[in-house]
Amino acid sequence: MPLLEVSALRVSYGGVVAVHDVSLSVERGEIVCLLGANGAGKSSTLMAISGVLPDREGTVTFDGRELARVASHEIARLGLVQVPEGRRVFPEMTVAENLQIGGIRAPSAQVRTQRMERSYEMFPRLLERRDQLAGSLSGGEQQMLAVARALMSDPALVMLDEPSLGLSPALVEATFDTVRQVREAGLGVLLVEQNAGEALEVSDRAYVMENGRVVLSGPASQIRNDPQVKSAYLGL
C-alpha cells in the first residue's frame, strides 16, 4: 500500500471548484512532483491533503489511515508535514533554535538532541551555522533550514510547496540536493514546483495539473523526454 494515497479529491472555495477529481500516490523513498501553471490547483491539493482546507471531498489515506476527520495538527503528528511556500523560518532565532522548535513534540529531550544531530549530519552547512540568526542565512540555506525543521518532527512524508521559488540558479540546485537527501533518508516527498525541468530531474514520478485536474502522469523520465508534453504543458 502506498504511503499516501489520494483518491477523487475535490476542493472548492465558496462553491467554485478549484481541484476536480484528483488521484495520486506517493511511496516511501519516492519523490513525486506535482507540476502545472499558476492557478492549476497544486497548492490547494497540498493544503487539502494536510487538512488545512476542510472544504474537500474524496479520500486521503496516509500510512493506512483515512484522514477525512483528522485535524491538521494531528495529521502532522501522524508524520505528514508540509513545508509551506515562502520558507518561513523564524528570522530572529538561531538555526539551532529553529530546529529545536521543529522538534518540540519529540518524546524526550534526548530524542530531540538525536534528531538535531541527524539534521546536522544531513546538512553540515547548518551545523557550521547553528548559532547564526536564521534571517541572515542565504535564501537556499533558509530553505534547507525549513526542510530540516520539518524533519525534526520525524515525519514519514514531506510536502514541499515551491521550495525553489525566488532562488538563484545555484541555490535552486542546492535546494534540489536537499530534496534528494530527504528521499535518501527513506521518506516520501510530494513536491510542488513551477520549475518543471529541475523538478523532473529530481523526481521519480510526476503529475501534471491543468485547471484543477490531473491531465498527465507517469515516470518523470518519460514526461521529461516527451517533446509534445514539454511544449504543451510545461513550457519547456
Ligand code: ATP
Ligand atoms: P500557484 O502556482 O500560482 O501557487 P496553484 O497551482 O498552487 O497556483 P492554487 O493556489 O491551488 O493553484 O489555486 C487554484 C485555484 O483556486 C485558483 O483559481 C485560485 O484562484 C483559487 N483559490 C486558491 N485559494 C483560494 C481562496 N482562498 N479563495 C478562493 N479561491 C482560491
